[in-house]
Amino acid sequence: MSTITIAGALASLLPEGLPVRLTAYDGSTAGPADASMRLDLRTERGLRYLVTAPGDLGMARAFVAGDLAVHGVHQGNLYPLLELMNNQDRWRRPNAAEALELVRGLGWQHLTPPPPPPQEHLPRWRRVVEGLRHSRTRDAGVIHHHYDVSNRFYELVLGPSMTYTCAVYPTADATLEQAQAEKYDLIARKLDLRPGQRLLDVGCGWGGMVRHAAKHHGVTALGVTLSLEQAEWAKQAIDRDGLGDLAEVRHLDYRDVLEEDFDAVSSIGLTEHIGVRNYPSYFGALRDKLRPGGRLLNHCITRPHNRPTQTGAFIDRYVFPDGELTGSGTIVAAVQDVGLEVQHMEDLRPHYAMTLAGWVDNLVDHWDEAVAEVGEGTARLWGLYMVGSRIGFERNEIQLSHVLATKTDDAGVSGYPLRHTF
Template sequence: MSTRYTIGEAIETLMQGGMPLRFTAYDGSSAGPPDAEHHLELLNERGLSYIMTAPGDLGLARAYVAGDLVLSGPGSHPGNPYEAFSLMMKHTHFRRPSPAELVSIVRSLGISNLKPPAPPPQEHLPRWRRLVEGLRHSETRDAEAIHHHYDVSNEFYEMVLGPSMTYTCAVFPTADATLEEAQANKYDLIARKLDLQPGQRLLDLGCGWGGMVRHAAREYGVHALGVTLSREQATWAQQAIKEEGLDHLAEVRFMDYRHVEETGFDAISSIGLTEHIGVKNYPSYFGWIKDHLKPQGRLLNHCITRYDNKPRNTGAFIDRYVFPDGELIGSGTIITEVQDAGLEVQHEENIRVHYAKTLEGWSKNLEANWDACVAEVGEGTARVWGLYMVGSRIGFERNEIQLHHVLATKTDESGASGYPLRHDFGV
């Protein structure tokens, strides 16, 4: 005679390491510690179908984004569910049941729940569908991937990112520095690493809302050009440049970097773009950068990385909801590709703990502006961001992902790099 399972029993049986929170379901069943501070509640049959048809992080994420799975307890605000999600991070993968267990669980919970509901509208196409419909990292597909993530709403980004409108890792000069101070410090550190001087020409690839472009023009008197595949970013940046009176020095274009015709730049910054171009495209990317630098020019590549150099796919939630076609690899691979492109690596550093602090700040902003953010983009999208940012924060804290700066020069034919005897950009 086969075993009969309630929803709670099935979840506790399948979840690797057990249920760390108190779980309750609409059938009246429960699992996990009765006295747990944090509570996870499955509200309806659709949520169960999401979990049964995509076991693991994707099914749980679908149910959570749709509002069918609800967290409660201290530190479980949907804009910043850090405390609750910290407990769940190692428990989102289900173990593979035996055939007999699987049959019993499906019969107990209902075969009809194996018909997958439509995913939440925030979900992008699966990887295989994207491969069928367009060559990965073609200009058209890259533009669509960038649009999916970055053209959400400038107003939403203003509330989450803060006044700097900077969506990359900050560098905190002190532990108690504000997020705005840390973002300004990051731009200045990059400017110093690039040794920017008045009258020089800077190209910022994947410039976002123009933070680096405006900082270089305003603080260093540099002629700065930024390019982005996000029309919303370009529009916002162009207006900010006008409002700051930087039109004579700064420019942001809505275009693919591959169509930049100018060359001979003194410096090129790539701040958060390498993650989007694909590891197989590194040779052409860094080769393109070399071709567009003047002799003794500098490159600063700022990029999220893995803790090792073993290729692997991005998790299903990140791939479907956050960064379609995004790819990460270790800093060793990036350094190798920079060198193989003919650039000389001068300095490298890992600032992953700074990204954990940056994400903490963004999560607090989302929590503080939750109602306005939901009104702007809808609760489902706001839930995606709350989940994604705390998950990323935990990943940086636990050294599952890192953030590396790689500084390189285009050494000229005589072997001169223009680099000083010792680094002179300070701490």
């Protein structure tokens, strides 16, 4: 009869000295008894999640489903635990022989995967039922999966700005709201927005850039989003702010915008959903919306290298289905290849880590209301995802890039000043 215990098996995947206490539903324990943080595997289903999907996906399934409880930190902010667990000097994966021995000891019945939590999206290979990758139907479906959770939930997490993209902190002690306002104004300054001009904001979310440009720069601004809930919220915010004569948000695919000759186009957090193979058509479509001398600002998450990579299993199933990232060099090349002239590029990586920390603080501060709005599993999911993303930005596994370009005319005139003015 095997002497392998569940807690012992889990602990065997971690080097000795990791200050986490492990307990399991079979009564077994491992790790220091006085540890400040504890992982409690409550159910056999949780073990099957861990065994059948080793790594971040199995851990996420067990945590979201409530089968893996975490003690010693807030359920909405696992940063102290994940920072420790993501330290590569402390983590290891079993080799094939070790994995076989563990499964034999724990029982072959644990190789049957249970149904995933309801928050999980279909795996990539099954999404063909929704259309080809990055088809209009499938894009609309994955946007609905992530963004149409609950406007009230987003209000609790994002704060009054309702801005779900990286902020720009003018100082280290600035508030999240100050940093979001600075982000929008930085983009407006990069685009050199002036009264009477026309702005197109693709993937506009809840209309933050549209409202900022209209209110503070006198611009006629049009935003488009594939999320119906975002569009409805944005329309109400525009009416509330009395901006109806300048600002508009439509529930529309950016490819279906009929207007042209915009003075500026902003793309803030949309490129991540496009797919690297679609960059030529994407940036070509944005170029075609600009007048000669017009400007494009592309704001998106990138990799610290230029190899196209799909997001990990957890992010793909729970957060950004079909998401794909690459480096800023690939973005710059794609923008240049459609005939736009790149004027400036910068990396705002530390700002996104700070932004995510602010969102997690908001989630913790409004935890009970957030759970009442979307359920505890979804609230735990969002805390897990945001903390994991924060760590990714802190460790330079992901970056945030701004690329500014102009539509230079046939005579080589871009309208860009001799030096940057922003």
